[in-house]
Amino acid sequence: MKKKTVLYIVVGLLIILIIGAWAIDMHLMSNNEPVVFSTWGRKYAPPRHEDKLKSSYLEVDENTVAEIGRGTLKQAVEISEEDANSLSEIINSGSWIEGTADCKSDCVINLKGHMTYYHSDCGTFNKYNLAEMSMYSSKAQEVSGKSLVLSEEDKTTVNTILEKYIILGIGSN
Numbered sequence: 001m002k003k004k005t006v007l008y009i010v011v012g013l014l015i016i017l018i019i020g021a022w023a024i025d026m027h028l029m030s031n032n033e034p035v036v037f038s039t040w041g042r043k044y045a046p047p048r049h050e051d052k053l054k055s056s057y058l059e060v061d062e063n064t065v066a067e068i069g070r071g072t073l074k075q076a077v078e079i080s081e082e083d084a085n086s087l088s089e090i091i092n093s094g095s096w097i098e099g100t101a102d103c104k105s106d107c108v109i110n111l112k113g114h115m116t117y118y119h120s121d122c123g124t125f126n127k128y129n130l131a132e133m134s135m136y137s138s139k140a141q142e143v144s145g146k147s148l149v150l151s152e153e154d155k156t157t158v159n160t161i162l163e164k165y166i167i168l169g170i171g172s173n
């Protein structure tokens, strides 16, 4: 091949590549997705993925723990995915019994919107039937639900995780 022909082929391929890249980015921008190559002079910032998640799931996506101290609920603290999984495993694999324990829970664990109350001193989880729960009722023992008493080993695991984020035992003082 002549040198000139090679040059034409290279230039031709470059033009095809640039048009291809332009088309891909135009398509992505029209779908509100991040561009691959360039915004090609257009003012464009894709909506961040996290923002999208936050707006559609609100707080239900969160895993948090909060102290309950002397009847007041303190600010919930976000926990790591790994710790949330460890807590979920213990909560979900335990043998729950009908009826709540008459416990002074000192923290509340929120795993993706599922609230479990916990008394760190005796290692007891309580789940209340929310429909019957009233913010104004002090008779917690009359609210139906279920409870789980942990083994010493599981209690230590749970308390160790919680102590990374909150101070335990405030409610029982």
Ligand SMILES: [Zn+2]
Pocket (backbone or CB within 6 Å): 102, 103, 104, 119, 121, 122, 123, 124
């Ligand atoms: Zn207790």
